[in-house]
Amino acid sequence: MDKVFLRFPGAILTSVLVAMILTMLPLSSGLLVWRPDWIALTFIHWAIIMPKRISLVLAWFTGLLMDVLSGAILGQYALGFTLVLYMALRLSERINPRIIWQQVFMIFIILGVYLLINLWILGVTGNTPYSWNYWLPLFSSIFVWPIVHHLLSVFKVTRKHL
Amino acid sequence: MHNTPNTSNPxxxxxxxxxxxxxxxxxxxxYKNNSLASVRTALSILVYPLQMLVDLPQETAYRVSEFFSTHNTLATENYAFRKQLEFSSAQQKLFQGLKTENENLRRQLQAKPNNYNKFSLADILSITRGSFKQELVINAGNDQGITIGQPVLSLGNIYGQIIETAPYTSVVIQLSDPHHTIPVYNKRTGQSALATGTGELNMLKLKDVVANADVRNNDVYMSSGFGQLFPANYPVAKVVEVKFEPDNPFLNVQAKTFVNYDTVREVLLVWKEKVIVPPVSDESQKSQSPSENKDKEKKNNG
Structure with missing residues (x-):
């Protein structure tokens, strides 16, 4: 069996920071509605590749920072990303991470639940989105997943275990 | 499938x-009470470098394009600016005259001068836009004396107001945010209304316009200054659609903001500065300072 290592210490943190920057990047309003959820995808990636190294603490704290950055109610994204990582860790035990359609199905379920809970929080705080555009990131995220998954493997090294 | 012992632990x-x-x-x-404001402030200081980093490429691109703008464009720009300067200085003189005249009149009426006369520019760091929220973060905060509820302008039009402050950044809510409302009046008829955001960029909805009111397309709505939050007589929006609905006692009026939120990169902050009232003679002190007079005078001047 192959063993997976981080390419350098702090690689997970770096990848999460990059995802945060991608999320904050200013876009025109046409593209904005299609922005994939980079951070959620990053956590799912690490949950599949290195389930022992990624922690819920990081997901929660990243969420808290995103709450401040996006002006959301404190705890909204914290709850979301904690949920995403936990589901990814649990579901990735039950699928074969090498089969792409199983991955895609898993991401669809995880992001679907995440967006649904997010929608519920938005509704409770009186911020209900008025259009179906809210769900577009679900599809764009799945579309970019293979690319993200491939690019994020820059941060890991695989060694043959003898 | 095998269960890895580390991940499936309780x-x-x-x-x-x-x-x-x-x-x-x-x-x-x-949500209930703002008791986590200090936590939010601490976290917002933590993410400030990240916000700066995201802003960096845009800022550099802006700087570089400015640096490489050709001589020709600079010359034409220069010419335009000089013309503008002449025009503005002429206007300034007129304004100065009006100001002294106005101040004299106010002194006679014993009304406190009520003016916003401190200005400062701030850059936009990031924007949150969706059908449920239209807010942005600017690079000025408590440290620069920014307070919650302070009005924000852009190119002489009302842009929004501050809803949250941190030491170095603050959050601005745009007029088009569905949770934002500004008191306005029709420049042509003088009829007042409330302009609420729609969540759609650059679009406002006018509330409290009765069905038989005189509202037409291209009517300009100005801020009325009611509520004493926004400065009065600034242009806010222009009517683009007036719809009469038989079962609705109010008109459905859509208006487009004068600010184009897609292109603004800098905003102007204004402060209502406390003005020291010059000492007055005993006779005038006896007479009460009537606030009604002040309002009347404002209307006459406008």
């Missing part, structure tokens, strides 16, 4: 439940 579930509980209590505390 500790993960415990951790998960703990963080969910923590998030939920954070949300309740943040």
């Amino acid at each position: 500790q993960l579930l415990l951790q998960f439940m703990l963080f969910i509980l923590l998030s939920l209590s954070f949300m309740v505390l943040d």
